[in-house]
Every structure is written in C-alpha cells, then in structure tokens.
Amino acid sequence: MASVLKVKESKASERTIVVAGLPVGSVTDQSLTVLVKSHFQDIENGGGVVEDVIYPTRTKGVAYVTFKEKKVAENVIRKKKHYLAEMVRPAQLTISHFSEKVFSSVNAVLDLSVFRSQIGLRSLVMDLKREIPALCFSPLEANGRISIQGSFLAIKKLKESLLLKASSLLEKNRNRQSPRESTWKSSHSLKPPRSSTPETMRRGERLVLDTDIFLYLKKTSGFYESTLKKFHALCEETVDGEITTLCIRNAEGGSQPNNEKQVKELIEKYSHALHFELRKETFILEGKENREKRNIKLACEQLSSRYLQVLVNFYYTHIDIIGSSSDTYLFKKEVMKLIRQKVR
Structure with missing residues (x-):
C-alpha cells in the first residue's frame, strides 16, 4: 500500500491533488492507476505532465496525483467535474488540494460481543465486509472487538446496518414468545399498556455525523440553530471522538412529530453537502x-x-x-x- 509521507515532506504537496470516488473492485489497482494517470494527463481535463500517482492508499477509493507543475494542479481543481470515462459506468471523481479531507478517513472500534448470543460473530463480520467493501476491517478479537477504517459515510452505513440487524434480532425474539406467556403478561402486569405511538416518535430521530462536520455546521453558520428554532425542536448532542450523535425531539411535547423527521432530513442534507466541500x-x-x-x-x-x-x-x-x-x-x-x- 502506497504512502503519502514523501508528499507531505516535500514541496510536492503544492503540486498534488487528492482524487476521491475511484471505483473500488471494478478493475485491478494497477489498471486503475493507469486510468487515473491517463485522465489527468489529458489537456481537455485541465491536465498536464503527471509526475506520480499514489494508489492504493490507506483510504479505499482515494489516490494522490502529483503534477510536474503547480499551475496544472490548480487548473485541474478549477474544472468542476471529472469522470473516468473509460469505465463501464463513468465514475464521477471528487478533486481537492492536498490537505486532509474531513471525511477522508475515520477510525472506530466496534464491540460486536452484544451479538454473540444471537449470531456467529465471524459470520457477521463477513456479511459486513460484503455489504460495505469500502471499509477496512482488522482481525476480530476474542472479546468481540474489531477496528475499522474508512470514510465517514461508509462508517455511517455500517452503523445503520448494525442497528437494522439488532432490530431484526429483537423482533425475532419477541415473536418467539409463547401465547401463554403473552396472555399472562397482559392479564397480570401492573404496568400500563404500551402506547401505540411508534418507537421513533417517543425516542426522537437520531442522526450520526462526523464531529468536525458537526462543529463546523454548528459554529460557522446559523443554519443549525435556526432550523431547530423554526421547527420548535430540541437536540441532544453526544460527542464520541470522531463521531457525534444527535437525538432530535419535538419541543412541544410531540404535538407535531413530523417536525423531528424534517429537522433530521435538513441537517443530514446540509452536512452531506459539507462533506464534499470541507477540508x-x-x-x-x-x-x-x-x-x-x-x-x-x-x-x-x-x-x-x-x-x-x-x-x-x-x-x-x-x-x-x-x-x-x-x-x-x-x-x-x-x-x-x-x-x-x-x-x-
């Protein structure tokens, strides 16, 4: 796997661009490197003489291209849209200066031991690898922990997948409950009957964001606060390293539960746009x-x-x-x- 150390330690950084969105698994790494070099040597793409292409890198789908001249790198970045037309399906690329992209790589540690009694952990990891190939997984530890690395969007997809699996397993356990046990509970329990209100409405809407993106969203624009105010919503923010979880609730006691979903969608859309803009x-x-x-x-x-x-x-x-x-x-x-x- 290539390293960007030589780029960081030299003036080549001014002549280097970051290329994200490369199709993973479509062709070999060597073939993709040739395609990338060919694309950025094409004058129609604003390109010029390519000095070096670093691929693969620690982040899947990301390459570093160093040009012979600084002005060529700037010309390439000015061209808003880049496509690898040689692919079966043209792949749209995201180009930026050589600086760490906020979402380029996130590290996280998962504790999968909570699934141990319901499903084989190794089988679960294999399913996740197939489902989200853009992530890198470390070997599964005996205690059920595993380290992962990848873009924030890929890690977000992983979290959503695990939540879905947990919900599915929980539902299966409920369905296994015998009719007798269910009848006994309904006739002997002193607890009030469960509300017919959907679970998401009682708990609020949850949204997972990259911490850097969230801090930028909250501190540099009035969008975050104005959106909460407009829809009369409250937001509980839980920061856990590189990931921040928002729990959005209606400030008016649930009289307009759809507000929670609208706020979530607006913040999610705005943060997704920032993902491609921020460095x-x-x-x-x-x-x-x-x-x-x-x-x-x-x-x-x-x-x-x-x-x-x-x-x-x-x-x-x-x-x-x-x-x-x-x-x-x-x-x-x-x-x-x-x-x-x-x-x-």
Missing part, C-alpha cells in the same frame, strides 16, 4: 518549543476574525483548521507568513 489542515504543536507553539496559536487567533467561514479548533497537541479548500489553504499560508515560515 482540514492541521498544525502539529507536539514536540515544538513553547515560543513556536505560542506564535502559531496567536497567528490562528488573529486570522480567525478575518476568516469567518473557517473553523479553528484548538487542542493541546494540535490545531485543526476546517473550511473550504481555498480558505484553508490561504489561512495556512498566512499563518506561515505571520510566523515567518514557508508553506510546506
């Missing part, structure tokens, strides 16, 4: 001298008031800058200028 640059603070750390922080704070569409997240070990490809590039360039360093 993330990171300043590493760990290992640097205190003076250099302070200079980087001050530069970021100074520029954040000018770049209102850029989200700056300060952490102990690093600083994340999230925004459009052009904004993050210019922001980083100005930070480097302020601290008297060249953009690398």
